[in-house]
Amino acid sequence: MNRMKDGLGPGTIAARAGAPPAEPAGPLVVSPEFATAYHQDLDDVAPVRYGRWGHRSADHLEEVLGALDRGRSVVFNSGMAAVSAVLLALLRPSDRLVLFEGGTYYETRQIADQLAGRGIEVQVLKAMAELPAAVVGARLVVVESPSNPLLDLYDLREIARIAHAAGALVAVDNSVASPLGQCPLDLGADLAMCSDAKVVGGHHDLVLGHVSSRDAELLTALQDWRYLHGGIPSAFTCWLALRSIGTLELRVQRQNANAGALVKLLATRPEVTGLRWPGSPADPQYPLAARQMMLGGGLLAFRLPGRPYLHRFLRASRLIVPATSYGGLQSTANDIGAWPHLAVPAGLVRISCGCEDTADLVDDVRDALDKAAVS
Ligand SMILES: Cc1ncc(COP(=O)(O)O)c(C=O)c1O
Structure with a gap:
């Protein structure tokens, strides 16, 4: 920094x-x-x-x-x-x-x-x-x-x-x-x-x-x-x-690290499309992010195959709390389709990575995606 x-x-x-x-x-x-x-x-x-x-x-x-x-x-x-x-x-x-x-x-x-x-x-x-x-x-x-x-x-x-x-x-x-x-x-x-x-x-x-x-x-x-x-x-x-x-920099670093780790996982999952995180070299706007941002940050967005699928994922997660707002200690997710005023593709979710242990968050998301795929 x-x-x-x-x-x-x-x-x-x-x-x-x-x-x-x-x-x-x-x-x-x-x-x-x-x-x-x-x-x-x-x-x-x-x-x-x-x-x-x-x-x-x-x-x-x-x-x-x-x-x-x-x-x-x-x-x-x-x-x-x-x-x-x-x-x-x-x-x-x-x-x-x-x-x-x-x-x-x-x-x-x-x-x-x-x-x-x-x-x-x-x-x-x-x-x-x-x-x-x-x-x-x-x-x-x-x-x-x-x-x-x-x-x-x-x-x-x-x-x-x-x-x-x-x-x-x-x-x-x-x-x-x-x-x-x-x-x-x-x-x-x-x-x-x-x-x-x-x-x-x-x-x-x-x-x-x-x-x-x-x-x-x-x-x-x-x-x-x-x-x-x-x-x-x-x-x-x-x-x-x-x-x-007082803890802003520590929180931001952990949120950023958690987002980076989740992006690595999500990139391997066939059910995930349209993955966006400015800190990822695979993001379509990464060159611009690298020029003007100091960190990718804790927010990422992607699509799952439809809202029922997304809801299964969110219900299966133990760590990601469905909630509005972002940037907090706890990871939260926003089902953007619940906001009728925003015309967004079905199944779009915005995750705000919190400050949980990275390995716990990655395990939780992998597990929730697996459960959402079979139910
Ligand atoms: C990008 C952005 N700008 C402005 C606001 C409004 O801020 P507040 O809710 O503190 O009034 C928000 C809140 O979600 C936001 O995400």
């Missing part, structure tokens, strides 16, 4: 997340600061503070997330709060927003549809080749890579190059990769957005999001938006996220 802030690796930054400055008899770790009202300095020297405007637990979390994203970050109380802050704080009536049909999280697309009814021009592209024409005069390009759930990749350097030449901003939804799997700001994006309920939180017990940038004006616009619209996460959530980030 690449070196980051102060020449430190992401594992070091994560392990030291939120550590307070050393002082004799001082605590080794930070605690959440629950106060939402603060003493006012009647001489008006210190700024007046209030919990919705900002608090120290959010500051600590922002420092770590900013370091991991190699920029500065603003935290929000969900991934969608982060995405909607970018869209609503930056776009004005008559601005154009450019999206990719396959590279836009479903609910981001829903917000875009609402914006289209409020005077913002929304252009949805089917292919990269349409970008140079669509981006002329546009304000913002939003793209998700890898995409959820199909794990398609978009060439982020190329998108940033084309968009910037036309004067447009680029915001990348980095939730699937996480800041440890991909650094959109290094690839030229102006904004990196992330749902931290997934890989960053990593325990299926918090809802959180953030946006990172290196542009002071964009950061101020997002902070102002959050201040007015009340999108700040609670001190407890920020503290829990900080605590979770």
Whole structure:
């Protein structure tokens, strides 16, 4: 993995997340600061503070997330709060927003549809080749890579190059990769957005999001938006996220190793088709993944012969929990066909590899596939 802030690796930054400055008899770790009202300095020297405007637990979390994203970050109380802050704080009536049909999280697309009814021009592209024409005069390009759930990749350097030449901003939804799997700001994006309920939180017990940038004006616009619209996460959530980030690099490495091992197994199975994992040299977009991603990550997708077959597989597995969301300690699987709004091939499953022992997970999946084949 690449070196980051102060020449430190992401594992070091994560392990030291939120550590307070050393002082004799001082605590080794930070605690959440629950106060939402603060003493006012009647001489008006210190700024007046209030919990919705900002608090120290959010500051600590922002420092770590900013370091991991190699920029500065603003935290929000969900991934969608982060995405909607970018869209609503930056776009004005008559601005154009450019999206990719396959590279836009479903609910981001829903917000875009609402914006289209409020005077913002929304252009949805089917292919990269349409970008140079669509981006002329546009304000913002939003793209998700890898995409959820199909794990398609978009060439982020190329998108940033084309968009910037036309004067447009680029915001990348980095939730699937996480800041440890991909650094959109290094690839030229102006904004990196992330749902931290997934890989960053990593325990299926918090809802959180953030946006990172290196542009002071964009950061101020997002902070102002959050201040007015009340999108700040609670001190407890920020503290829990900080605590979770302590093991982020370890979790991501294990999830990545588990995904790699499962991909090896799945590649040998005749009932498995359309296998996708950006970390696999056999993936159709591997050359692009190798150029822009630091890790393949814990998510993989493939097809089994139909939904009943898929359900037999999931029922037979002892370790893979059928559930939505991804990025947690436990391996989970999503039967994508259960989402009628996503037109996907029957039998498509997205597995989020957890942190189980690799050999256990591989044995479990082999066994579940064998059982699904004979029942
Ligand atoms: C790619 C992507 N973007 C955005 C979101 C929304 O994040 P949240 O659920 O934290 O609001 C999700 C959630 O699944 C996601 O997968």
